[in-house]
Amino acid sequence: MTEGDAAPATVAEPGSRNLLMRVVVALVLAPAAIAIAYAGGWLWTALVISAAVGLYLEWLGIVGSARQTSVTASGVAALVLSGVFLTAGWIDASLLASVLGLGLVAWLSPARRHWNAAGFCYAGAASIASVILPRDQTFGFSALMLVLLVVWATDSAGYFAGRGFGGPKLWPRVSPKKTWAGAVGGFAASLFVAAGFAAFGLARPGPALLLAAVLSVASQLGDLFESAVKRRFGVKDSSHIIPGHGGLLDRLDGFVAAVVLAAVLGLFRGGVDGVGRGLMVW
Numbered sequence: 001m002t003e004g005d006a007a008p009a010t011v012a013e014p015g016s017r018n019l020l021m022r023v024v025v026a027l028v029l030a031p032a033a034i035a036i037a038y039a040g041g042w043l044w045t046a047l048v049i050s051a052a053v054g055l056y057l058e059w060l061g062i063v064g065s066a067r068q069t070s071v072t073a074s075g076v077a078a079l080v081l082s083g084v085f086l087t088a089g090w091i092d093a094s095l096l097a098s099v100l101g102l103g104l105v106a107w108l109s110p111a112r113r114h115w116n117a118a119g120f121c122y123a124g125a126a127s128i129a130s131v132i133l134p135r136d137q138t139f140g141f142s143a144l145m146l147v148l149l150v151v152w153a154t155d156s157a158g159y160f161a162g163r164g165f166g167g168p169k170l171w172p173r174v175s176p177k178k179t180w181a182g183a184v185g186g187f188a189a190s191l192f193v194a195a196g197f198a199a200f201g202l203a204r205p206g207p208a209l210l211l212a213a214v215l216s217v218a219s220q221l222g223d224l225f226e227s228a229v230k231r232r233f234g235v236k237d238s239s240h241i242i243p244g245h246g247g248l249l250d251r252l253d254g255f256v257a258a259v260v261l262a263a264v265l266g267l268f269r270g271g272v273d274g275v276g277r278g279l280m281v282w
Helices: 009-039 041-063 069-087 091-109 113-135 140-164 179-201 204-232 247-269 272-278
Strands: 169-171 175-179
Touching: 009 041, 009 140, 009 272, 041 069, 041 113, 041 204, 041 247, 069 091, 069 113, 091 113, 113 140, 113 247, 113 272, 140 179, 140 247, 140 272, 169 175, 169 179, 169 272, 175 179, 175 204, 179 204, 204 247, 247 272
Parallel strands: none
Antiparallel strands: none
16 A cells, blocks of 8 residues: 655656556456455465465565575475365365475575565465455355455555545654555544445444454554565565556555454454354354
8 A cells, every 4th residue: 555645746647647557457356356255265265375475475575585496486385285285174284384384494595584484474374364264154255355345445545545635654664655644544444344244234333343443453554564574675566566556465465464363363263164253253
C-alpha cells in the first residue's frame, strides 16, 4: 500500500496513470483470487504454493541472497512439498518438510543466514495458514473471504484516505508516505466489512467487528514490517511482477500478517480440522 498527499500538477498525469493501472490490475486479480478460493482444493493450493515460492524468492532478492542456488532450491522444494502434504491431509509430513526446509536453508546459507531463514519462515507461515484456514467445508470459505476483504478494504481505503487527507506521517523512518489518515481510513473500512458479514448472518456483530479490527491492525503492521525490511536493504519494490503494485511482497504483506493471525486464532479455537469455524463462530 502506498499513500501520499495530492501530487503537484506537473506529475499529476503519471500519478493518474499509475492509479489507473492499480485499479485495472486489482479488478482482474481480485475476482480471479476469489474464484480460485471458491473452487478450493488443489487449484487453491497451487495458487498458494506459487505465491509462497514467489514471496520467498523476492525476500531472497531483497536481502541479497537470490544467487545462492542451494538456498533458493532447498527453500522452494520444501515450500512445495509442505503445501502438497498439507492439502493431502498429511499434516505431520507437511510440518516435517517445513522444519527440514528451514534447517537446510539455514545450513546452506554462506551469508545472511538469519535473514534467509526468516524469509523461509515468512513464506512458509503464509502458505500453511492460507491452506488450513479454508479447509473447513462449512466455514472455511467465509473465513478466508473475511480475511481477504478486510485486508483489501484496509489497503484500498488507506490508500485513498492517505492521498486525500495527507497529514502527519504514521512512521516516516520506515514508510515516509504512510499517514495516520490512511491508517484510520483503512481501519474504518475494515469495520464496514465486518458489518456486512454480520448483516448477511455470516458472523455475530460484536465478534465480527472485533475480529475485523484486529485483522486490520495486523494487516497494517505487516505492511510496515515489509517496508522496514526493504528500507533495511535499500530496496524500493520487492519486484515489478504486478503492474502498478510492485512485487508479491508489496501486494501480500498485509495479507500474510492477517491470514497467519487468523489461522492461529482459528486453530486455537477450532483445531486443525475446524480452523474456519474457530475463526467465525464465537
